[in-house]
Amino acid sequence: MTAYLKRKADDYLDRWLADADRKPLIVKGPRQVGKTATIRRFAERHYDNLVEINFAEEPKYKSITADGYDAASIIRNISLIDPSKRFEPGRTLIFFDELQDHPDIATALKFLKLDGRFDVICSGSMLGVNYNAIESNSVGYKSDYNMHSLDFEEFLWARGYGEDTREDMLSCLCEARPFSRTQMDVFGSLFLDYCTLGGMPEVVSTFTAKNTFEGTLQLQRQLVLDYSEDIRKYADGMDQARILNVFNHIPVQLSKENKKFQISKVASGARFKDYRGCVEWLESSGMTLICRCLQFPQLPLKGNYDENKFKIYFADSGLFVSMLDDEASDDLRANRNLGIYKGALYESIVAEALSKSGYGLYYFKKDNSTLEEDFFVRTRNHLVPVEAKARGGKTKSMRTLIGSGAYPDIRFGIKLSAGNIGSSNHVFTMPHFTAFLLRDLLKAYDEGTAPLLDNPER
Template identity: 60%
Template sequence: MYLRRKIDEYLVEWKKNEERLPLIIKGARQIGKTESINHFAEQNYSNIVSINFVLESKYKTILSDGYAVEDIIKNISMLDTSKRFIADDTLIIFDELQEFPDIATALKSFKIDGRFDVICSGSLLGINYRKIHSNSVGYKTDYEMFSMDFEEFLWAKGYSEMHIEDILKHMQSGTPFSETELSVYKKLFLEYCVLGGMPAVVKVYIEKNVFTDTLEIQRQIQMDYEEDIRKYAEGLDQTKIVCVYRNVPVQLAKENKKFQLSKIDKKARSREYTGCITWLEDAGVISVCYCLQYPELPLKGNYDASKFKIYYPDTGLLIASLDEEAQEDLRANKNLGVYKGALYENFVAEAFVKQGLGLYYYKKENATLEEDFFVRTKDELVPVEVKANRNRSKSLRQLISSDSYSDIHWGIKLADSNVGIEDGIYTFPYFCTFLLKRYLKEKKNME
């Protein structure tokens, strides 16, 4: 069973472009990169040459005669005489790029030659991406892929564009969802939170319609991540990297969700861990949300790099990391318990990253003013509050009403409630978060 992904349409458009460059698809492991590439290849090419540098390490010698296309295809053919190279109808797939990053240097040759299409893919775990980038600047296109978002999950469950458009219309018009709509989407949202977006996990759930076996797959993925840390994190303290990764759920469960190195090690120094956090972020297995120095535009450059929160880019993996009692509560009793606020915040951070939105929060020193996230339009800063309870949005109201924050005119509240608009606060159910970027864009166009 192939699960439809957003990259499918991107790949079709890529092929239509006569000036297309070799493509590098990057992202964390097990998010469906290889499956999507193979699905596209089978539907669009009569001849496919696929090389996996992990499973077929013999191909690491194909550059022994240099980077010219003729030399590369000659060496591939020497190693496997069944591989054919048909001009203008061959897709060459270099998979597991992190095992042989030097092949990226050959992308310039493939572009100049022009006879064969090339797609590279690899886990960010272990890719020295800065090196790859410098070796092929101007001769490649990058696409960053993530695990399935809520829209892709809805597709997997049989919902169509019509349902997506209807959710957006409710947001745009401020019209509440009907009792049936709200009940169905909230149930689907909870399923998605528990499962996350790893295709292997979603497939098992779709086929069996129960959570049985999904937890085992999620925990295996996390074990694979930690194994990759030990395999690829060269020149860094691997134990520290693993400690940071494992500590994310623990710190999110606290009232103060700012990531504190002292909670890992009382003697921890920031300089000892900065590289570890950067490595995990580059690997695609954590997302870092920075504290703004002041809630105003621009966002980039306006944050304190020493103050941040850390989230998992797949909420299902966060839930899989919880203890057995919490697992039972979530999967059997649908009780989010003490983790409720953390899970909703993590889901929103995940949805932001998958839409290409930056992660920023604000907490005023020695004051109660605090905001979970911010997004921006062309000329406005929009605070976003994630509510796990029915309390009033005190900080959100203060940011909107105060003359001190000239870039802020309205705000968004994501909550376990229906659509509503009041006093400049636009309230949406959590499940609407995946449409936020589109909503902001279309809202600006309609004004």
């Protein structure tokens, strides 16, 4: 039996349970990120009875709403189908899995909440695609939680590191105190492992159990096949082929110097208006991340972008790595060499870290100019450009944004690279493996406990 991997969702579920007025919870996220295992583990720790219904594996349970959506009808019909399921008020968790196969059950959440005898959690892998119906059927009577594959901190937990590792790393960043040589070597090596594997629990568990990459590429490629099958199952009509085309072209387009996703490269004669819905479908499914091009680098970020210009990243870097050609994948595992994909992988992993930290993704490319910035986040008062460098290198565009009076919201920038912690000319440098801490670092900056730079203007 595969050992359970500790997840950040564990703490969220505990907080949900501690809320006396908790509502039915819907856990959203792409397939195989660990939703079911996490919810089962939570149920084992806190309930005497778990009533688990999987609408994909047991379609007979779709009939439980046939007599209405009130709690009594739902519970009666579940018991008729399987009389062994136990319903003890205050001691039972009802778990509806694969909600996307029976979104109609969302209408019952209101009545189960009003009934109040049982806690309810739902989950599904393609909820974003049909979520409008679910939202309208349960508005005001549910809570939502987005679950992702493991971030680097969770990967460190899987490798045996404790929660104090986070505090140690963050204190170095807040104090602008460089990591020791040993820390750089150890965490740098672990981060390369994470880049290669991604954060899918089964892949990480296999690697941890064997302490080698043996079998991990096959698992990653099976995940890609499973995602492709989901597209065929849940997408409608002609969009299936178009969505698959977009999905399969992501690694190719990320490997180019201009990483902007170009619909014209997907298929002969492809037009943006015919593919807009396909890009949105993949984003809603949780398979991909969309990084939108700002119209101008200034606050606010929301609404300040060109909807026709964007980059597409995979929500998990392991999918990206598995879709490289065999030679590139083998070289990465054996020699830690990415070749032409090096810049793309580090940019992808930073996008993934920012997204998992709760940031929206934005970049900027000035027309008819070389001025381009990978990402933007914000502090309370300032817009902060973020650049992902494979090794080191200069940050010409970032320095232009900081030094020019044309961008008043920008006072300093963050460079993520293979180098140590440092600061120069209003650019704060931090190692790739600390990307998951960026939100905490900027929060500390706002609170005055992380100076970041030698002389930043607050």
